[in-house]
Amino acid sequence: VRAADAGPYAPATLAVAREIQERALAGSGAFDFVESLTVRVGPRMAGTPAARAGHDWAMARFKELGLANVRVEPFTVEGWERGLESAAILSPAPQHLHVTALGYSVATPADGVTGAIARFDTLDDLLSAPDGSLEGKIAFVDKKMARLQDGGGYGQAVVARGRGPSEAARKGALALLIRSIGTDSHRFPHTGTTRYSPDVAAIPAAALSNPDADQLNRLLALGGPVTVRLTLASQAMGPLSDANVMGEIRGRELPEEIVVIAAHLDSWDLGTGALDDGAGVGIVLAAARILKSLPQPPRRTIRFILFGAEELGLVGARAYAAARAGGPSGSKERHQIGTEADFGAGPVITFNADVRPEARPVIDAIGRALSPLGIVPGRGPSSGGPDIGPLATAFGMATAGLGLDGTDYFDYHHTADDTLDKVDPRKLDQSVAAFASFAWLAAESPVGFSPVERTRE
Amino acid sequence: VRAADAGPYAPATLAVAREIQERALAGSGAFDFVESLTVRVGPRMAGTPAARAGHDWAMARFKELGLANVRVEPFTVEGWERGLESAAILSPAPQHLHVTALGYSVATPADGVTGAIARFDTLDDLLSAPDGSLEGKIAFVDKKMARLQDGGGYGQAVVARGRGPSEAARKGALALLIRSIGTDSHRFPHTGTTRYSPDVAAIPAAALSNPDADQLNRLLALGGPVTVRLTLASQAMGPLSDANVMGEIRGRELPEEIVVIAAHLDSWDLGTGALDDGAGVGIVLAAARILKSLPQPPRRTIRFILFGAEELGLVGARAYAAARAGGPSGSKERHQIGTEADFGAGPVITFNADVRPEARPVIDAIGRALSPLGIVPGRGPSSGGPDIGPLATAFGMATAGLGLDGTDYFDYHHTADDTLDKVDPRKLDQSVAAFASFAWLAAESPVGFSPVERTRE
């Protein structure tokens, strides 16, 4: 059993990891970063002045921390603005519905679209509806999201948000309503992007809060038609400028080998983006502060990246990857491993990774170093987080998942209720302990983690 | 100890009370009434077509139950309509605020009122501000409501809602914002009526959700001015027709002696009024069904009253009292005792009453009969509920309080989130058991409860 303690790291290196954890747990200051961002900047939709204020805020923080190569890397994103939105049941019992437009939804006419509801349990059921059967109707996909600690209910439910509008349009629908992709029972609708197919007309699309979806079901259960009016004033804003913001601690031995610790700086417009992803920003900055204060830098470079425009389709991460994949050959950079904190305010409960086989013992050793924080091995490999995907694909980069406890995450995700009061400073400190000690150990690894052979994601 | 069991009621009468309780606990159907009202009628602001739909709904239910003297008693109420409402911090960090107009608030100009925030801990602090010191400003009273099981935090906080606008206007304020009178930390503002003093200009008044009030405090803590724009499109609708709806079980011996079991039928416009006061309506109707099904009616008449326009200032209850107090002398009616269910969906946890001294032993006996439901004596006398007040004053009527557990009530009270999913059918059944067995025993009492001598309320 003691042999399991013998591993790839020297005792002094593991002692630094424990020191990092203890300092984070004693008070990492991550909450203060989340507070500052959500108060001084507030909501920060990609492409807006508030997003630019976020870039300035992040630059100032990185510089205060004394990081190297602090910079803003601009890119272009297709902007979108929500505008006023409302919905109401007109008959049989007039009442307001709480809705919010899906990201990139087209507007309705100024006086809305009005139609009878055609309800489907799932997107698959809508796909089975006869062609033309939704003419003049508002389709309603009522898929309920399951509450799972690891967010495992999201994938099943979110297909209706992405593909639903175009599939409903193919059947002739005037508009699409979906039950919110969310686990709460409060009257907050959950937004999130949709993607129109180019081969069919774009129809307005919005999410109903869970209590409103329940109420719509009760009215449908009365047996007669239920007529709803939906009014959205959203508009496409054309190409806008946005940016990733980053800084780094240069490696003392292998400065061209990069360990990526990421979060995303943009948020939806409805809340202040405290959980999504202010918490991740706080974790990254607090981890950077502890790592920067160590007596000596790690072997490899740790790059702290705050991506832009994640919510609008990983636009910043894709731009980051595109700028470097097969790019100017002057750079010798090799992205070794990356992880992103983008699942709320913690604590971290699982750890897993997708690395080349030679690095498995290192990952196992990191797992042992994380276990005092209550972290256990996660199942299967990890994608590392949404913005990590484009980097992993472009660079063959290894990925590590520090799995945050998401039991309540989808109660608030993409709603107006994603505000600072939902963030627990102590849980955030534990997450900083995990991310920072992971970063240290990954950057100190005696072997590299990449390249990872993958079937294309 | 056994002597305590000897009391004013015959064993057979107490056995009926137990039978009533057991039937209610086995499934009273109260939830189905709440569901039907909140789905088929929905929100039902006094004076609106929806309120009239509510009257029709209630008439139909009373008739189905086979009650006697089922009737609608019309009265006039000053109508008010909310309209669109919005607020935003303009500087130092632009962001939306979730607000809702206080009931009877005047509108702002179409482009809103804009001013720097002048914050006060309490209304008393605002009263201490120098005259004219709020010129050009938006006053903000930030009083936090305490979470108490009996709702004891409401009174302290609600003064800012009632008196705040006129007091702020006296100091020159453009508008008043208050922290919501509510115990949740979700972005739902809590509405409720305000009352303008006739001697000062009426200024627009709205409530901020608790997270928005917190955020405003954080921005104020930065030290600079915080500029807010408030836009309300509310309007006075003039005198409108509304009504109380009632039915009764005529007493077999003392039909002119009335026991009142009440709730209010109207609701605010934001939610569906499931807890406030759909739950009370469900309790009253389910209690009526059980009581109507007994082998013989009780000695006294039990009158089930669903008051209108409670939310706009007990307008229905005042009309009911005014129509009877010193009214047409043809009536020999004597209102003996009354209680109202208007504090959510239960369970009932306390029982107390304000009766003439001769009836104290009867109240004690009723308390013993309620104790198997987990109900203990409440402290002090009880007002009986908001709509009971005008009747108690007008008739010298005794009042009984069946105190509902309000721990969570002010999480939802007067918000859009007051919807059916917040109602627990089992707790509602327990409440029906309490109200129905109380009604039976009160109507069977060997002695009358009134008149009660009171200093004017």
Ligand SMILES: [Zn+2]
């Ligand atoms: Zn995110």
Ligand SMILES: [Zn+2]
């Ligand atoms: Zn997101």
Ligand SMILES: [Zn+2]
């Ligand atoms: Zn009420």
Ligand SMILES: [Zn+2]
């Ligand atoms: Zn109320």
